[in-house]
Amino acid sequence: MPSNDVNRQWLLANRPVGWPKESDFKLAEGPVPEPGRGEVLVRTLWLSVDPYMRGRMRDVKSYAPPVPVGGVMEGGAVAKVLASDNPKFVPADIVEGRFGWQDYAVSDGKGVRKIDPTLAPVSSALGVLGMPGLTAYFGLLDICRPKPGETVLVSGAAGAVGSLVGQIAKIKGARSVGIAGSDDKVRWITEELGFDAGFNYKTVPNYGAKIAELCPNGVDCYFDNVGGEITDAVFPLLNPRARVAVCGQISQYNMEKLDQGPRLLWHFVRQQLKVEGFLVFQFADRYKEGLNQLAKWLTEERIRYRETVVEGLEHTPAAFLAMMRGENIGKQVVHVADA
Amino acid sequence: MPSNDVNRQWLLANRPVGWPKESDFKLAEGPVPEPGRGEVLVRTLWLSVDPYMRGRMRDVKSYAPPVPVGGVMEGGAVAKVLASDNPKFVPADIVEGRFGWQDYAVSDGKGVRKIDPTLAPVSSALGVLGMPGLTAYFGLLDICRPKPGETVLVSGAAGAVGSLVGQIAKIKGARSVGIAGSDDKVRWITEELGFDAGFNYKTVPNYGAKIAELCPNGVDCYFDNVGGEITDAVFPLLNPRARVAVCGQISQYNMEKLDQGPRLLWHFVRQQLKVEGFLVFQFADRYKEGLNQLAKWLTEERIRYRETVVEGLEHTPAAFLAMMRGENIGKQVVHVADA
Numbered sequence: 001m002p003s004n005d006v007n008r009q010w011l012l013a014n015r016p017v018g019w020p021k022e023s024d025f026k027l028a029e030g031p032v033p034e035p036g037r038g039e040v041l042v043r044t045l046w047l048s049v050d051p052y053m054r055g056r057m058r059d060v061k062s063y064a065p066p067v068p069v070g071g072v073m074e075g076g077a078v079a080k081v082l083a084s085d086n087p088k089f090v091p092a093d094i095v096e097g098r099f100g101w102q103d104y105a106v107s108d109g110k111g112v113r114k115i116d117p118t119l120a121p122v123s124s125a126l127g128v129l130g131m132p133g134l135t136a137y138f139g140l141l142d143i144c145r146p147k148p149g150e151t152v153l154v155s156g157a158a159g160a161v162g163s164l165v166g167q168i169a170k171i172k173g174a175r176s177v178g179i180a181g182s183d184d185k186v187r188w189i190t191e192e193l194g195f196d197a198g199f200n201y202k203t204v205p206n207y208g209a210k211i212a213e214l215c216p217n218g219v220d221c222y223f224d225n226v227g228g229e230i231t232d233a234v235f236p237l238l239n240p241r242a243r244v245a246v247c248g249q250i251s252q253y254n255m256e257k258l259d260q261g262p263r264l265l266w267h268f269v270r271q272q273l274k275v276e277g278f279l280v281f282q283f284a285d286r287y288k289e290g291l292n293q294l295a296k297w298l299t300e301e302r303i304r305y306r307e308t309v310v311e312g313l314e315h316t317p318a319a320f321l322a323m324m325r326g327e328n329i330g331k332q333v334v335h336v337a338d339a
Numbered sequence: 340m341p342s343n344d345v346n347r348q349w350l351l352a353n354r355p356v357g358w359p360k361e362s363d364f365k366l367a368e369g370p371v372p373e374p375g376r377g378e379v380l381v382r383t384l385w386l387s388v389d390p391y392m393r394g395r396m397r398d399v400k401s402y403a404p405p406v407p408v409g410g411v412m413e414g415g416a417v418a419k420v421l422a423s424d425n426p427k428f429v430p431a432d433i434v435e436g437r438f439g440w441q442d443y444a445v446s447d448g449k450g451v452r453k454i455d456p457t458l459a460p461v462s463s464a465l466g467v468l469g470m471p472g473l474t475a476y477f478g479l480l481d482i483c484r485p486k487p488g489e490t491v492l493v494s495g496a497a498g499a500v501g502s503l504v505g506q507i508a509k510i511k512g513a514r515s516v517g518i519a520g521s522d523d524k525v526r527w528i529t530e531e532l533g534f535d536a537g538f539n540y541k542t543v544p545n546y547g548a549k550i551a552e553l554c555p556n557g558v559d560c561y562f563d564n565v566g567g568e569i570t571d572a573v574f575p576l577l578n579p580r581a582r583v584a585v586c587g588q589i590s591q592y593n594m595e596k597l598d599q600g601p602r603l604l605w606h607f608v609r610q611q612l613k614v615e616g617f618l619v620f621q622f623a624d625r626y627k628e629g630l631n632q633l634a635k636w637l638t639e640e641r642i643r644y645r646e647t648v649v650e651g652l653e654h655t656p657a658a659f660l661a662m663m664r665g666e667n668i669g670k671q672v673v674h675v676a677d678a
Contacts, residue, residue, distance in 0.1 A: 062609055063579070227604050240402070246607040258605065262597045265566050268585040268616025270401055275614045277607025 042079035127331035148173030156225030158185030207233035306330030466670035487512030495564030497524030546572035645669030
C-alpha cells in the first residue's frame with residue numbers, strides 16, 4: 001500500500017469552447033484513497049483516451065452525464081488491484097474499469113472486469129479486447145451485417161475502432177475500403193491489416209470521385225466514425241438497401257453548434273437505406289461473445305492492432321488532444337505505471 | 340369497344356426545372372389502342388397523382404427510370420376492362436394498375452389487380468386500399484414498430500399516407516401527433532381521424548417548441564413525408580432508440596439540388612436512432628396481408644379516409660400541381676370517367 005504516495009488527478013478545469021486546450025485541464029494532487037467496505041483500491045497502469053470524452057466535457061443532455069467542472073476526468077483504464085474488500089478481486093489482479101484520469105482509484109467493482117494478462121498485453125483491454133473492439137464487432141456485425149462480396153467502407157479507418165472494422169469485414173468475406181488522415185495510416189491499413197483499398201482524405205480533393213474509384217460496385221455498408229464532408233460524399237454512392245452504422249462523428253465534436261451540410265434523407269428513400277446510430281452499451285449482454293471472438297481472432301492472427309503510446313499520466317491531456325487531431329495510429333493510450 | 344373514340348394522353352413536354360408548370364405537360368390525342376395477344380384494353384376511371392411523380396420527371400438515376408420527354412406520364416389508375424385476351428380479366432372488371440395519364444391503356448396484366456367494387460368506392464384502390472395505404476401500413480408497422488403508449492409523430496399528416504399512419508398508430512395503442520399545412524387539415528386529423536394533437540406548420544414560428552409541447556414525452560416514432568426544416572426540428576426531440584421511417588421528402592422535390600440543413604447524424608449516435616428509408620415495393624410479397632387488414636379496419640370504421648377530387652383528365656397536371664402545393668386533404672385523385 002503506497003500510503004505515502006500521492007494520487008495525481010486530472011480535473012476538468014473548465015468547459016472547453018471549440019477545440020479543447022491543455023489549460024482546460026488541471027493536474028491536482030491528493031491522498032491515495034482508502035477503499036471502503038466492498039471496494040477495491042487500484043493503481044492505474046494504462047489510460048484510454050477516446051473521442052467520446054469530448055462529449056463528456058460538454059454540459060448538454062446526452063447519453064451520459066457530463067464530467068462536472070472540477071471533477072476528475074472520466075475514462076477507461078487498466079489497473080492493478082492493490083487492496084480489495086470485494087470478493088471478486090484479490091490484490092495483483094489486473095482489471096479494466098472506468099477509473100478516470102488518475103493514479104489511484106477506488107471502485108465498488110461495478111463494471112470492473114478481470115483481465116487475463118497471458119492472452120495479450122494488458123493495454124489491449126482498452127482497445128482490441130475492450131470497448132473499441134466491441135464497438136467494431138457489434139457495429140459491423142449487428143448493424144451493417146456485411147455479406148460476402150459486399151463492399152464495406154470505413155471512415156476513421158486507422159483508429160482503434162475503424163482498423164478493426166475493416167479487418168472483421170475481411171474475415172466475413174467482404175471487401176474493405178478505408179478512409180484515413182495520412183499516407184502512413186493508409187499504408188498501415190492496406191499493407192499490414194489487409195484492407196483492399198484506402199485513401200488519405202487530406203490529399204484527395206474530391207472524396208466522391210475517389211470513393212467511386214475505390215468502390216466500383218458501390219458501397220453496401222458504411223461504418224462512420226467521422227461524419228461531415230466525408231460522409232456527405234459517401235451517401236450518394238450507397239447501394240440500394242445499404243446499411244450505415246453511425247458510430248461517431250468526430251468531425252463535429254469541437255463545433256459549438258451542429259454544422260450545416262447537404263440534406264441526406266432523400267438518399268434514404270431513394271436507396272432504401274437503413275442508417276443506425278449506436279452506443280456499444282446497447283450490446284452489454286453480449287460483451288462476452290464479442291470479447292471471446294475478438295480474442296480468438298487475435299490469437300489466430302486474423303486481426304492485428306497497434307497502439308500509439310504516450311508516457312506518463314502528466315501527458316494525458318496532450319494524448320487526448322493528439323488523438324482528437326488524428327495523430328494516433330490505432331489505439332491511443334497513456335502508459336501510467338508498470339504492473 | 341369505343342373504337343371511334345380518341346385516347347387523350349398527357350405527355351411530359353419537357354423536364355421541369357424547379358416547380359413544374361402546366362406547360363411542362365402536353366395533351367395529345369391518338370387512337371384508342373388495340374389489345375394484343377394476352378393483353379387487356381382498359382378505360383381509365385380514376386387517376387392518382389402522387390409526390391413520387393416529380394422524381395419521374397427528372398433525368399437522374401433513381402429507383403425507377405424517368406418518364407421520357409414526349410412519353411405518357413406514368414401513374415396509377417383505376418380502370419374498367421373493355422376487352423381482354425388475358426385469362427385473368429374479363430370485360431367490366433374494375434382493375435388497378437399503372438395505366439398512366441390517359442383515357443385508355445393496354446396492359447399485359449402484370450401488376451394489374453382486380454378491385455372489389457362492393458368493398459368501398461373503387462377510387463379507394465388509389466388511396467387507403469392501394470399504394471398509399473400499403474405505404475402507411477408497412478412503413479409504420481414494419482419500420483417504426485410503435486408500442487402502446489409511445490408517441491408517433493407524422494409529417495404530411497393530412498395526406499393520403501400520413502392520415503393513415505396516425506390512425507394505424509392509434510389502433511396500435513400509440514399517441515398520434517400530426518404536422519400539416521393548414522388549420523382545416525389539422526382540424527380534420529384531430530377531430531375526425533382521432534389524432535391526439537396536431538399543428539399547422541405554416542402558422543407556427545418555432546416547430547421545435549411546438550413539437551415539444553405536443554409531445555411531452557418526446558417522440559418515439561417519426562414517419563417523415565416532408566423533410567427539410569420540419570424534420571430538422573424533430574431530430575433533437577427523438578427519444579433514445581426512436582425509429583424513423585423516411586417515406587418521402589416532398590419539401591425537397593422541386594429543388595434543383597439537395598438543400599443544406601443542420602447535420603443530423605450526431606443525433607443518430609446520441610439517441611441510438613434507427614432511421615430507414617423505404618419504398619413500398621420492398622413489401623410486395625406482403626401486399627395481400629396489408630390490403631386485407633386495411634379493408635378490415637375500413638369496414639370496421641377504425642380508419643377513415645378522404646379524397647380531394649379534380650374532375651376531368653384534362654385537369655390532371657393541375658391536380659398534380661395542387662397536390663404538390665399541398666392543396667389536397669387526403670388522397671388527391673382525378674375523376675376521368677364513370678364506370
